[in-house]
Amino acid sequence: MSSIVTETAGLAGTRTGARRSSLWRDTFAKLKKNKVAMCGLVFLVIMFLFCFIGPFFSPYASGKVNTVMINKPPSMAHWLGTDNLGRDILTRLMQAGRISLTVGLAAMLLSVFIGSVLGVVAGYYRGVVDQIVMRFADILMTIPGLPLLFIIGAILSEWKVPTDYRIYIVMLMLSLIGWPELARLVRSQILSLREREFMQATESLGLRDHRKLFFHLLPNTIPILIVVATLRVGGAILSESVLSYLGLGVVPPTPTWGNMIDAANTLIDFQKRPWLWIPPGFAIFATVISINLLGDGLRDALDPKMKR
Amino acid sequence: MTNALLTIDHLQTHFFTPSGVVKAVNDISLRVREGETVCIVGESGCGKSVTAMSVLGLVAEPQGKVVGGDIRFDGVDLLQLSPLEKQQLRGNDIAMIFQEPMSSLNPVLTIGEQIMEPLWEHLLLSKKEARAKAIELISLVGIPRPEEIMNAYPHQLSGGMLQRIMIAIAISCNPRLLIADEPTTALDVTIQAQILDLLREIKETYNTAILLITHDLGVVAEMADYVVVMYAGKVIEEGPVLELFSNPRHPYTRGLLQAKPVIGQRKKRLNSIPGQVPNLIGLADSCYFHDRCESCMSVCRLKQPELKQIDDGHRVACWLYEEESGLA
């Protein structure tokens, strides 16, 4: 770098050198070094492709009943065997994955949305707004999540909600129990951010509240939100599986990984027909683990104190 | 002239970061003689603190490492010492004071316990003797009511008081060399004046050599016998204090002296040095100051100038003086 002496300061290059860097590029560069997290990421990508593109290559329709091929073990025609209605397990696994992943993602997005908006508002305005939001969140957090879900699920079954709608309602339920923790997290972040000098600067510049909230405060909580949101997807998938396994979530014929395992709830299925429950069980297990590994990796990559 | 107490020769301390090797200290040589105050002056990132850390063996491994050169204290090679020997030397013969007295003291121990600790460790005094000595030390550094202070915790004292306590701990074992890294930077001017007076007193009473690291040229002028100016990990000029201030040679030293506003010498405009300190990663083989220098020549961009003697005890690393000394 042989720049000529310039009269104006700062033309000679910046501290970080010529390389342009941004938060995302830096984060991804650090993440790439974390082998375990990368395994998680790669597995998740494969899982997504498997669930969303896979069915197009399958010769079987997911709901197609074949009375001749009931409970067949894996073979060349049916790689993972068939279930008690003669449906291809592999195809159903893909279809179920679509639902499970969608429910997980959608529940996470919804709870992040509710949680961050309420958290930002509570943290910024404090006072009465804060009291109302946080006390409501406290109440929701005092009730253990699963029993609450059971109750709502049971009510839904009583009301005979059409099965097509149940998956949306499951998403709503999951985000309902998910947002308080996020709101808390965002609020505590906002409380510390609002004391930083750049927030005082926005006051001195006379910026409007919505600008302070959504252009200055919220973007600074994004790193932590991403970490928590990632881990949340895993949690939501698990909760949905539990609900569906118990018949309180998404119910057949719509397949999910949870209600596929439910199909194996007789001793004979469990002992003699492992192809019924091992594939969905493994899918849940591996997906959740991958999400957690990726989440931990993201946490390390986004934490400025974890410079290695 | 007395013997050199501390000799640093061609010291190189590097930090290994993801973006590259930072040559924080890049081939530095200096000596501190018995009873002499040497000031290392420079701006942030010039390597002055890392030099001190290297002497004390406190460079954070594994990112940082002394990769070359040697450091001798009274003939002993500090880089060859075992951790235990190093520890014995620190506190006993070499003592240190840091910029933040608050973070150098343990918040859950009383001041008394922290002063007495080195007395037990290094001087092997009994508990009673140590206590008496500690009280003596506290009053020596100019703190009233030493008995009360002995039982106080660090958070109960102000920054100036804590720095005095740090000095008391540092001089408790009559060190021959005191390394002070920006000892007054965190303090107010009126308190700074007190601390500088105290350091001078200690130097005169005990003939302690002081290696003072600072960015403040005012402090340098008041304290130093000999000044070393650093820039981007290199010594660019050094000399006795009077000579250096009345006859600065390197454009950076000159710029620095002219950039500082001085009371009673108001100018219409301050002379500023344009640009920024260079990034220490992947520096080319040139004078590191060349792109900010007003007398930059073509040779400055191609080759690094070496530190050369130009007058008695005055050395400078700049191509401007290369011919002069060559003729002499």
Add this chain to the structure above:
Amino acid sequence: MREALVEVKQLKKYYPITGGIFGRTIGHVKAVDDVSFAIRKGEAFGLVGESGSGKSTTGRTILRLTDKTAGEVKYKGVDLHAVSKQELRRLRPSMQFIFQDPYSSLNPRLRVGDAIGEALMDHGLADKSEIRERVQEVLSLCGLAPYHIDRFPHEFSGGQRQRIGIARSIILQPEFIVADEPVSALDVSIQAQIINLFSDLQEKKELTYLFISHDLSVVEHLCTRIGVMYLGSLVEIAPRDELFARPLHPYTRALLSAVPIPDPRLKRERIVLRGDIPSPANPPKGCKFHTRCPLATDRCKEEVPVLRLADSDHQVACHLV
């Protein structure tokens, strides 16, 4: 004498200290304790003092970045602490604040161009199409390059960030700027660049400054009138040359003599003050400086000296003058 742009009258800012199980208020930190002064149009008023003197809090309270406890601040005749939030927002662009820490005063998630331009947009002071151009203009005015507009703050050094902070204020075309220790976090060579930038801008834009600093040499260089604060009170106000030639308050004198001068040949008689700065939560009675004053008398321990005119335009709060 020019008219006053900002008038501060008996301004007080106390922070409550809470304690006990119920968090009752058990005392107050009197950060700013009855401070009155005026800043004239077009001048650079310097406020100096050591840590805990309340100089920063004074600056922040003047711009109503924090609420006052008592007193009033008049900006062009308008009491800033009495107007509505809407009115205050309307006034904001004309009075700006520049922060000490160039690292925490810029939002790390905002590109330089957005950080500088957003206030223009938010106040409706410029069309969207104009903003980019205006930002580039102000960038070069502040010694940065136009291509810096799309970068993030972490790509800049401390001095450059301080320039960004200044540009962010200047683009709103303010008349009055409060600068809180804007150069104390910077290295000497960079400090000089920023000080020069401040004086250039004042010349070009006819700005009025309140310049807060602990460094007397910086204040001497930049300010035309100077106030000295100690423990929440103003002890002396005088024009620059008067203050440096004839300091009246013992504290001002001690402060002046304590600043190290980069000239080893100069051996000065130094007034070294005894002791520490007392805590503003529990300031001494009478004159707050009496615990450290070399000249203190019994009267100083009892009676609070008031700021009075000692000479034309030279105010001091000391019984002995």
